[in-house]
Amino acid sequence: MSMTTSTSRATFREQRLPAWQRVVVKIGSSLLTGPGGVSTRHALRIGHALAGLIDSGREVLIVSSGAVAAGRALLQARMPEAGALPARQALAAVGQTGVVALWQRFFDRPVAQVLLTHDDLRNRRRYLNARSTLRALLALGAVPIINENDTVSVDELKLGDNDTLAAHVAMVIGADLVVLLTDIDGLYDADPRRNPKARPLHRVARVTPAVRAMAGAAGSAVGTGGMATKLDAAARAADAGIPTAILNGTSARSIDAFARDRLVGTLVAGSRSRPGARKTWLKNAPLAAGRVCVDAGAARALAERGASLLPRGVVDVSGEFVRGDVVEIGVTGRGGVRAVARGVAQYGASEIRKLIGARSEEIGTRLGFTYGPEIVHRDDLALA
Ligand SMILES: Nc1ncnc2c1ncn2[C@@H]1O[C@H](COP(=O)(O)OP(=O)(O)O)[C@@H](O)[C@H]1O
Numbered sequence: 402m403s404m405t406t407s408t409s410r411a412t413f414r415e416q417r418l419p420a421w422q423r424v425v426v427k428i429g430s431s432l433l434t435g436p437g438g439v440s441t442r443h444a445l446r447i448g449h450a451l452a453g454l455i456d457s458g459r460e461v462l463i464v465s466s467g468a469v470a471a472g473r474a475l476l477q478a479r480m481p482e483a484g485a486l487p488a489r490q491a492l493a494a495v496g497q498t499g500v501v502a503l504w505q506r507f508f509d510r511p512v513a514q515v516l517l518t519h520d521d522l523r524n525r526r527r528y529l530n531a532r533s534t535l536r537a538l539l540a541l542g543a544v545p546i547i548n549e550n551d552t553v554s555v556d557e558l559k560l561g562d563n564d565t566l567a568a569h570v571a572m573v574i575g576a577d578l579v580v581l582l583t584d585i586d587g588l589y590d591a592d593p594r595r596n597p598k599a600r601p602l603h604r605v606a607r608v609t610p611a612v613r614a615m616a617g618a619a620g621s622a623v624g625t626g627g628m629a630t631k632l633d634a635a636a637r638a639a640d641a642g643i644p645t646a647i648l649n650g651t652s653a654r655s656i657d658a659f660a661r662d663r664l665v666g667t668l669v670a671g672s673r674s675r676p677g678a679r680k681t682w683l684k685n686a687p688l689a690a691g692r693v694c695v696d697a698g699a700a701r702a703l704a705e706r707g708a709s710l711l712p713r714g715v716v717d718v719s720g721e722f723v724r725g726d727v728v729e730i731g732v733t734g735r736g737g738v739r740a741v742a743r744g745v746a747q748y749g750a751s752e753i754r755k756l757i758g759a760r761s762e763e764i765g766t767r768l769g770f771t772y773g774p775e776i777v778h779r780d781d782l783a784l785a
């Protein structure tokens with residue numbers, strides 16, 4: 402058989418873990434579920450380690466997978482085929498209660514269920530709400546148990562995997578570290594389940610295309626995305642200056658090291674600069690709700706002078722978005738539309754259509770009201 406056992410694999414040596422006060426820990430489905438639904442087999446050790454860290458004054462947010470796998474086991478259902486979204490959503494609804502109840506067993510303080518959708522991270526108002534709620538939960542001493550709101554997220558708007566969700570949560574809450582607990586010791590230079598000669602990578606300075614090429618698909622029937630989504634998530638977090646540790650949640654050695662502020666696994670370094678949280682969020686907001694096309698002069702003003710976008714420079718609007726949504730700002734050239742920036746729209750699409758080419762002073766007369774002279778304020782802009 403081509404699969405290798407974990408005992409024949411090269412092992413990771415223990416290394417330093419960056420200092421942290423606030424961490425987002427993501428736990429994959431395979432660590433939390435078994436044939437009977439949720440399972441304490443691996444979760445027990447992880448839960449105790451996290452409880453110890455919280456008791457010592459650290460702040461821990463948990464991104465927990467396992468709803469679909471637990472629901473499937475409880476209903477003795479087959480895994481729905483790709484595309485069978487309502488069935489997966491139903492399984493998630495059945496399994497999620499057990500996942501949260503499982504976590505409650507490890508903490509003597511309340512846990513809080515937080516289900517987030519793509520929209521909650523894309524829309525600035527909802528993003529700010531999510532941030533305030535998470536902050537309040539930490540201040541109250543509750544342990545946030547976060548998952549994607551699978552029962553209502555539709556395919557094209559799904560974050561899709563909880564590695565990505567963990568990176569977003571870390572950016573939203575300004576965490577110092579992301580920890581991805583999985584069923585393998587860390588990142589290897591090839592998928593060790595397929596290549597017995599794969600070598601451990603202790604440290605990744607930057608997620609380059611060459612590093613991405615090392616990552617293969619999921620290792621279990623319940624996992625989503627494999628190492629590829631973990632590296633994508635780590636790259637996002639790194640962009641915001643947040644390092645990511647990838648380690649084995651089934652291994653006592655790895656979990657015990659983490660509880661002692663050491664790492665047995667892979668560290669993806671954070672980039673040195675830590676751009677403003679708002680710009681980071683904008684750059685990573687999963688999808689834009691629409692597009693505002695601008696003329697070449699406006700594009701230059703945004704890119705070269707860091708100016709706000711005024712109605713004067715707008716030439717076209719597509720999509721149906723409302724005030725507060727993230728929009729793409731593009732400029733039309735020979736090869737089609739080129740993205741220039743992303744920003745939070747101060748006006749909705751139907752309003753901006755009435756303002757195309759207007760001077761800022763005309764906004765009041767064209768609309769009958771005004772939210773200010775800018776279509777997108779410079780503070781709410783991130784260049785592409
Ligand atoms: N280069 C690699 N190094 C380590 N693991 C890899 C690599 N490429 C693919 N994998 C696979 O990724 C799996 C972990 O991802 P996944 O199954 O999605 O887990 P989770 O449920 O924890 O998100 C491992 O079990 C492994 O088989």
Ligand SMILES: N[C@@H](CCC(=O)OP(=O)(O)O)C(=O)O
Pocket residue numbers: 428429430431465466467468469470493548549551561562563564623624625626627
């Ligand atoms: N939101 C889904 C998990 C999606 C996911 O990323 O799963 P995994 O790769 O096991 O972390 C669930 O709770 O079943």
